[in-house]
Amino acid sequence: MGGVENVWIYVIIGVVILAGAIAYGVNLTRGRGGDTRTLDREAPSAPGLPGEDLDRRPPAATDTVAPPKAPGTAAEVETAGPQAPPAPTEPAAPTIERPESARGRLARLRARLARSNSALGKGLLALLSRGKLDEEAWEEVEDTLIASDLGVEATTELVDSLRLRVKVDGTTDEATVREWLREDLLKLVQPDMDRRIASSRVGDRPAVVLVVGVNGTGKTTTVGKLARVLVAEDREVLLGAADTFRAAAADQLETWGARVGVVTVRSDKDGADPAAVAFDAVKAGIEEEVDVVIIDTAGRLHNKVDLMNELGKVKRVIEKQSPIDEVLLVLDATTGQNGLQQAKVFAQAVDVTGIVLTKLDGTAKGGIVVAVQRQLGVPVKLVGLGEGPDDLAPFDAEAFVDAIIA
Numbered sequence: 001m002g003g004v005e006n007v008w009i010y011v012i013i014g015v016v017i018l019a020g021a022i023a024y025g026v027n028l029t030r031g032r033g034g035d036t037r038t039l040d041r042e043a044p045s046a047p048g049l050p051g052e053d054l055d056r057r058p059p060a061a062t063d064t065v066a067p068p069k070a071p072g073t074a075a076e077v078e079t080a081g082p083q084a085p086p087a088p089t090e091p092a093a094p095t096i097e098r099p100e101s102a103r104g105r106l107a108r109l110r111a112r113l114a115r116s117n118s119a120l121g122k123g124l125l126a127l128l129s130r131g132k133l134d135e136e137a138w139e140e141v142e143d144t145l146i147a148s149d150l151g152v153e154a155t156t157e158l159v160d161s162l163r164l165r166v167k168v169d170g171t172t173d174e175a176t177v178r179e180w181l182r183e184d185l186l187k188l189v190q191p192d193m194d195r196r197i198a199s200s201r202v203g204d205r206p207a208v209v210l211v212v213g214v215n216g217t218g219k220t221t222t223v224g225k226l227a228r229v230l231v232a233e234d235r236e237v238l239l240g241a242a243d244t245f246r247a248a249a250a251d252q253l254e255t256w257g258a259r260v261g262v263v264t265v266r267s268d269k270d271g272a273d274p275a276a277v278a279f280d281a282v283k284a285g286i287e288e289e290v291d292v293v294i295i296d297t298a299g300r301l302h303n304k305v306d307l308m309n310e311l312g313k314v315k316r317v318i319e320k321q322s323p324i325d326e327v328l329l330v331l332d333a334t335t336g337q338n339g340l341q342q343a344k345v346f347a348q349a350v351d352v353t354g355i356v357l358t359k360l361d362g363t364a365k366g367g368i369v370v371a372v373q374r375q376l377g378v379p380v381k382l383v384g385l386g387e388g389p390d391d392l393a394p395f396d397a398e399a400f401v402d403a404i405i406a
């Protein structure tokens with residue numbers, strides 16, 4: 001039995017030793033595990049604080065260096081990206097176009113003016129040369145003139161004058177009536193109005209031209225075409241893209257300018273303050289000693305008070321450094337009476353000094369020239385006669401009337 005008891009004692013001792021060994025082993029593992037974690041944590045956090053910085057520096061560097069630039073220069077960096085690849089210097093030498101001179105274009109566009117207005121002239125002459133000018137015929141003459149947007153007042157004046165002449169003279173001879181019609185129309189178009197555009201330096205500063213109007217009337221196109229007219233006259237022109245409503249507007253203007261080597265001052269940010277851009281443009285024009293600064297503005301509905309106030313602000317801000325010599329209101333000739341309403345409101349918001357009548361090609365509503373001049377007491381200075389780059393001409397009263405009754 002003593003031998004058996006000894007065996008048990010050995011077994012028990014063995015189990016105890018084994019249990020102790022296992023317990024020690026687990027502790028070791030835990031201990032190491034714990035230590036490892038702490039070490040791992042401590043290692044980066046203690047020697048690691050600078051280490052962390054180093055690790056983060058590359059990404060952090062771009063994050064922190066870029067943001068300060070971001071507000072101002074990130075846009076530049078972004079645009080520099082796409083612009084850089086197509087070899088910076090190569091496309092920087094676009095061929096500068098030589099625009100048509102004002103005189104040349106008028107002769108070319110006269111035919112277009114005649115085509116659009118001849119319906120009116122033909123209608124009138126056909127009526128007047130009928131031989132029998134009774135009440136009904138005169139009413140038809142009136143209707144034709146009113147349909148051309150001449151306006152009721154001017155129409156009445158014209159018809160009354162013609163009726164009187166026909167009555168006194170007793171003739172309905174076509175050539176005679178045509179001459180009377182020409183004289184009376186010319187009187188209505190007021191050939192003695194001053195239609196020159198401010199485009200020469202005034203003292204030691206450039207002339208400043210502001211271009212306004214409702215959406216889509218042809219403002220930007222007109223600014224671009226006008227720049228061409230002036231470049232053809234050897235004027236140094238600078239453009240201001242104060243239509244900050246959409247970036248494409250500035251691009252559109254810049255493209256017009258670049259074609260004739262004219263610089264455009266613009267903002268790269270959509271929704272930038274248009275008054276600030278206009279201010280910068282005039283400032284640049286003064287510094288660069290150009291002859292004329294032309295500022296394009298965003299289209300705005302005349303019945304939107306906020307937008308009209310914004311236009312007033314643009315004007316006031318420009319005037320902080322230079323008087324404005326010309327405010328051109330661009331009207332679409334095809335919009336008729338609505339154009340007159342626009343003219344009235346714009347004239348109240350900014351002192352309009354001249355009208356540009358666009359899209360006169362393809363409309364027989366040339367009578368709007370008379371109506372708008374009478375309403376505002378402001379001359380039509382330019383007419384748009386097509387979408388081509390040189391399809392803008394100085395308004396010439398005689399040519400206009402001749403086109404109607406040609």
Ligand SMILES: Nc1nc2c(ncn2[C@@H]2O[C@H](COP(=O)(O)OP(=O)(O)OP(=O)(O)O)[C@@H](O)[C@H]2O)c(=O)[nH]1
Nearest residue numbers: 215216217218219220221299358359384385386387
């Ligand atoms: N037929 C014809 N089209 C013209 C004439 N003037 C401008 N246009 C066209 O009218 C459209 C509008 O011209 P824009 O110059 O962009 O008009 P806008 O007033 O600047 O427009 P917003 O800036 O959007 O208010 C374009 O398709 C021009 O080509 C013109 O005299 N005759």
Ligand SMILES: [Mg+2]
Nearest residue numbers: 219220243249
């Ligand atoms: Mg525009």
